[in-house]
Structure formats: structure tokens, C-alpha cells
Amino acid sequence: MKLVIAEKPSVAMALASVLGARTRKDGYVEGNGYIVSWCVGHLVGLCDASEYDEKYKKWRYEDLPIVPECWKHRVLEGTKKQFGILKKLMQRKDVENLICATDAGREGELIFRLVYHQCGCKKPVERLWISSMEDSAIREGFQKLRPGTEYDALYEAALCRERADWIVGINATRLFSCLYGQTMNVGRVMTPTLAMVVMRDAAIRAFKPE
Numbered sequence: 001m002k003l004v005i006a007e008k009p010s011v012a013m014a015l016a017s018v019l020g021a022r023t024r025k026d027g028y029v030e031g032n033g034y035i036v037s038w039c040v041g042h043l044v045g046l047c048d049a050s051e052y053d054e055k056y057k058k059w060r061y062e063d064l065p066i067v068p069e070c071w072k073h074r075v076l077e078g079t080k081k082q083f084g085i086l087k088k089l090m091q092r093k094d095v096e097n098l099i100c101a102t103d104a105g106r107e108g109e110l111i112f113r114l115v116y117h118q119c120g121c122k123k124p125v126e127r128l129w130i131s132s133m134e135d136s137a138i139r140e141g142f143q144k145l146r147p148g149t150e151y152d153a154l155y156e157a158a159l160c161r162e163r164a165d166w167i168v169g170i171n172a173t174r175l176f177s178c179l180y181g182q183t184m185n186v187g188r189v190m191t192p193t194l195a196m197v198v199m200r201d202a203a204i205r206a207f208k209p210e
Contacts (some may be wrong), residue, residue: 001092002099003035004016006098006102007038009203011103015101016034028085037082038082039102041079042200043075043111043116044076044083045076046162046163047074051072060178087119097124098125099127099142106154106158110161113155126145127203163205168187168188
């Protein structure tokens with residue numbers, strides 16, 4: 001059996017239809033030599049600062065910066081059930097290998113790999129890389145599966161993005177919240193974007209017809 005893991009239930013159903021997997025189960029579809037399941041977006045995420053050290057439960061200027069030496073991940077609370085389903089599927093003796101069918105991009109790679117590693121799975125992985133959900137494109141994609149190791153660099157790039165977001169978000173949010181005495185959310189993407197909106201709004205307000 002081949003275990004195919006998609007990023008969303010709708011994509012999984014489209015893949016299952018093309019592959020001939022018709023038997024619906026709780027959290028997956030099975031048939032014709034395939035098991036097709038899904039992640040529902042991120043199932044695994046980085047631990048909060050307080051999970052590294054109890055002292056970080058309180059926001060203190062003196063504790064900054066917080067930079068973990070060894071990064072830890074945890075199963076997200078809202079998606080524990082689906083994670084458990086995937087873990088059991090990966091552990092099935094009749095499952096010989098996995099096919100990563102998450103979205104063709106950096107985040108899709110990260111979503112699959114985090115679940116794969118969190119489950120402690122060692123089975124070989126192939127990568128489905130398609131940009132269309134047409135039946136013909138899906139068939140062609142499964143005929144051209146590539147070894148998962150060819151996408152290791154993409155996964156590492158996604159890890160860098162994830163950790164950069166954590167470092168900036170955790171440290172900058174705590175820094176400015178401590179300095180100004182109120183919660184001020186700061187993020188790698190949200191803050192520069194907000195700054196652009198504010199500057200544009202200021203330019204509009206200061207506009208003088210000539």
C-alpha cells in the first residue's frame with residue numbers, strides 16, 4: 001500500500017478519485033493499493049517560549065532575547081485527531097512508502113515533513129509536484145514522482161522561515177510590550193505590512209493638490 005498525504009481534504013478527495021480509492025474511512029480514503037489522507041493545514045508547530053523554560057511564562061525585558069538552542073515542535077491542539085490518524089496510517093505494516101502530495105511549495109513541504117518527523121516515520125517518501133488539479137495533470141504527476149530527498153533544501157528553507165517568524169515574533173512582541181506597558185504584537189510580515197499601510201495613509205492625508 002502507498003500512503004498519499006495531501007494538504008487539504010478537498011485535494012485528497014480529488015487525488016483519491018483519480019487513483020481509484022473509493023472506500024471512505026474516518027480521516028482517509030482507501031482502495032486500489034492506495035490510502036489517501038490529509039493534514040488540514042499545519043498539524044505540528046513550534047513550541048511556545050514557556051515550553052522551553054518555565055521562566056518565560058512571564059514577559060520580562062531581562063530575559064530577552066529568547067533563542068532556543070534546540071528547536072522543539074508539538075502537535076497543535078485543534079488538529080490532534082487528524083494527526084493521530086496519520087500516525088496510525090504511517091505505522092500500518094502494509095504501508096510500504098509515502099507520497100507527499102501537499103501543495104507544491106515551501107509551506108506544503110514543511111507541513112508534510114513536520115508530521116512525518118513528529119510521527120517518527122522512517123519509511124521512504126516520494127514527492128508529487130503538480131500545479132493543476134485536472135485529472136490528466138494528477139495522472140501525469142503520479143507517473144513522474146520524484147524521491148523526497150530532492151526537496152530537502154526546500155524543507156530547510158521552510159524551517160528557516162518558521163524559525164525566523166518565531167524569533168522575531170516572540171522577542172519583538174515581548175520587547176515592545178515590556179517597553180510600553182501594553183501588549184503590542186510585532187511580526188516579521190505583519191509589522192512591515194502595517195507600516196506600509198500607515199505611511200500610505202499618511203501620504204494621502206497630507207496630499208495637497210497642485
